[in-house]
Amino acid sequence: MEKVEILIIGAGVVGLSIAKKLSEKFDDVVVVEREESFGRHTSSRNSEVIHSGIYYPQNTLKAKLCVRGADLLYDFARENNVKHEQCGKFIVATSTEEIPELEKLQQNGELNGVKNMRIVEKEEIREMEPQIHAIKALEVKKTGIIDTHGLMRMLAEKAEENDAFIVYKMEVTKIEKKDDSYIVQFSNGEIFQAQAVINSTGLFSDEIAKMVGIDIQKANLKLHWCKGEYYKDNHISGVKRLIYPLPDPKGISLGIHLTINLNGEVRFGPNAYYIDELDYKMDETNKKDFLQAIQRYITIEKDHLHLDDCGIRPKLQGPNDDFRDFYIKEESTKGFPNFINLIGIESPGLTCCLAIAEKVALLLKR
Ligand SMILES: Cc1cc2nc3c(=O)[nH]c(=O)nc-3n(C[C@H](O)[C@H](O)[C@H](O)COP(=O)(O)OP(=O)(O)OC[C@H]3O[C@@H](n4cnc5c(N)ncnc54)[C@H](O)[C@@H]3O)c2cc1C
Incomplete structure (x- = not known):
C-alpha cells in the first residue's frame, strides 16, 4: 500500500x-x-474566458473567488508566458426593456469590487464594434481570454x-x-x-x-449535469471584444455569447439544458435557437454556422432551483x-x- x-x-x-x-x-x-x-x-x-465577477450575488464564493481569481490568473499567465489577452467585453441591451437589467449588473459588479466598467451609448458601440447591434452596452475591461x-x-x-x-x-x-x-x-x-x-x-x-x-x-x-454546445462561424472577423447578451434570468447560464479565441476566430455558445447521461455527442437540433439568439446582436448567415464543441456543467442548481x-x-x-x-x-x-x-x-x- x-x-x-x-x-x-x-x-x-x-x-x-x-x-x-x-x-x-x-x-x-x-x-x-x-x-x-x-x-x-x-x-x-469551456469558453476560456477570464471573468470579472459582475454576475454573482454579493459575498458568495463565486463572487469573491472570481474577483481574486482573475487577478491571480492574469499575474500567473503574465509571469509564466501562458497565452492570454485582456480583450474586454460588452454586455449588450438590444431593446429598451433590457436597459434596467444592464444597470443592475453594473451596480452588482461594483458591489463585488469589479473596476473599470462603464455604460457605452449606441453611437460609440457602432464605432468600437461596427458589426454589433445594440442600443446600450456595459463595457467590462477586466474580462479576457486564456489558453486553458x-x-x-x-x-x-x-x-x-x-x-x-x-x-x-x-x-x-x-x-x-x-x-x-x-x-x-x-x-x-x-x-x-x-x-x-x-x-x-x-x-x-x-x-x-x-x-x-x-x-x-x-x-x-447532488449534482445536475447541464450541457452547453458551441457553434463557430469562420466568416466573421474583426470583432475585438467578447459580446454577451443579458444573462438568463434564472441564473442557469450567461446566454449564448460571442467569444473570440487567441487567433481571433469567432465561436458562439454555450446554450444550456439539463441531461441525465454524460454524452459529448452533438447534432444540429438547437441550431435554430442559436440563430435566433445570435441574430439579436449580430447578423450572420445560417449556412456559416457550424457545430463546434460542447461541455457539461457540474451544477448544484437543479432545473427549478435558485x-x-x-x-x-x-x-x-x-x-x-x-x-x-x-x-x-x-x-x-x-x-x-x-x-x-x-x-x-x-x-x-x-
Ligand atoms: C460550457 C462551459 C463553459 C464554461 N466557460 C467558462 C469560462 O468561460 N470561464 C470560466 O471561468 N469557467 C468556465 N466554465 C467552468 C470551468 O470550465 C470549470 O469550472 C472548470 O473547468 C472545472 O475544473 P475542475 O478541475 O473542477 O473539473 P474537471 O476539468 O472536470 O476535472 C475533474 C477531473 O477529475 C477526474 N476524475 C473524475 N472522477 C475521477 C475518479 N473517480 N478518479 C480519478 N479521477 C477522476 C476527471 O477525469 C477530470 O479530469 C465553463 C464550463 C462549461 C461546462
Missing part, C-alpha cells in the same frame, strides 16, 4: 491549481486522474517542479476512513493510504463524496477531517482556479 500525505483526486484546472499551491508547502502531494492526461473533461470544454490547455500544462509543470506527482489512468473506486487517514482504492487494484484527500473531480465530485460516506441527498449536494454557490468544505463536521470536497465548480471555475487553491490551502488542517 502506497502512503501519501495529500491525495488530490482529479487533474482538471482546479486539481492542478491545488497541486501547484500545496506542493509549495508540503513534500508529499500526489494527483490521481482517471484519464490518460489532464483536463479531458470540463476544463477543456497552456495554463494546465504550466500548472502541472510547476507542481512537478515542486516534486508533486501526477499519475494518470488511476480511477478512484472506493474510499474508506480508517483512524486518522483514508484508504483509497483504484480500478487497477492499487491502494493508497492518504492523510488528506481533496476531491476535485468536477462532474463526479458528488459520487466521490458519497464514496467516503457523505449522504449527498441529505446534504443537498442560485447555488460553489461548495468548498473541509468535512470535519461530517466526521471526515482533512477530507475537502469541491462540488458544483461550474463557471467561473476556470477564472477562480488559483483563488480556489488558496482557499483549499487554508482549509487543510496540519
Whole structure:
C-alpha cells in the first residue's frame, strides 16, 4: 500500500491549481486522474474566458473567488508566458426593456469590487464594434481570454517542479476512513493510504463524496449535469471584444455569447439544458435557437454556422432551483477531517482556479 500525505483526486484546472499551491508547502502531494492526461473533461470544454465577477450575488464564493481569481490568473499567465489577452467585453441591451437589467449588473459588479466598467451609448458601440447591434452596452475591461490547455500544462509543470506527482489512468473506486487517514482504492487494484484527500473531480465530485460516506441527498449536494454546445462561424472577423447578451434570468447560464479565441476566430455558445447521461455527442437540433439568439446582436448567415464543441456543467442548481454557490468544505463536521470536497465548480471555475487553491490551502488542517 502506497502512503501519501495529500491525495488530490482529479487533474482538471482546479486539481492542478491545488497541486501547484500545496506542493509549495508540503513534500508529499500526489494527483490521481482517471484519464490518460489532464483536463479531458470540463476544463477543456469551456469558453476560456477570464471573468470579472459582475454576475454573482454579493459575498458568495463565486463572487469573491472570481474577483481574486482573475487577478491571480492574469499575474500567473503574465509571469509564466501562458497565452492570454485582456480583450474586454460588452454586455449588450438590444431593446429598451433590457436597459434596467444592464444597470443592475453594473451596480452588482461594483458591489463585488469589479473596476473599470462603464455604460457605452449606441453611437460609440457602432464605432468600437461596427458589426454589433445594440442600443446600450456595459463595457467590462477586466474580462479576457486564456489558453486553458497552456495554463494546465504550466500548472502541472510547476507542481512537478515542486516534486508533486501526477499519475494518470488511476480511477478512484472506493474510499474508506480508517483512524486518522483514508484508504483509497483504484480500478487497477492499487491502494493508497492518504492523510488528506481533496476531491476535485468536477462532474463526479458528488459520487466521490458519497464514496467516503457523505449522504449527498441529505446534504443537498447532488449534482445536475447541464450541457452547453458551441457553434463557430469562420466568416466573421474583426470583432475585438467578447459580446454577451443579458444573462438568463434564472441564473442557469450567461446566454449564448460571442467569444473570440487567441487567433481571433469567432465561436458562439454555450446554450444550456439539463441531461441525465454524460454524452459529448452533438447534432444540429438547437441550431435554430442559436440563430435566433445570435441574430439579436449580430447578423450572420445560417449556412456559416457550424457545430463546434460542447461541455457539461457540474451544477448544484437543479432545473427549478435558485442560485447555488460553489461548495468548498473541509468535512470535519461530517466526521471526515482533512477530507475537502469541491462540488458544483461550474463557471467561473476556470477564472477562480488559483483563488480556489488558496482557499483549499487554508482549509487543510496540519
Ligand atoms: C460550457 C462551459 C463553459 C464554461 N466557460 C467558462 C469560462 O468561460 N470561464 C470560466 O471561468 N469557467 C468556465 N466554465 C467552468 C470551468 O470550465 C470549470 O469550472 C472548470 O473547468 C472545472 O475544473 P475542475 O478541475 O473542477 O473539473 P474537471 O476539468 O472536470 O476535472 C475533474 C477531473 O477529475 C477526474 N476524475 C473524475 N472522477 C475521477 C475518479 N473517480 N478518479 C480519478 N479521477 C477522476 C476527471 O477525469 C477530470 O479530469 C465553463 C464550463 C462549461 C461546462
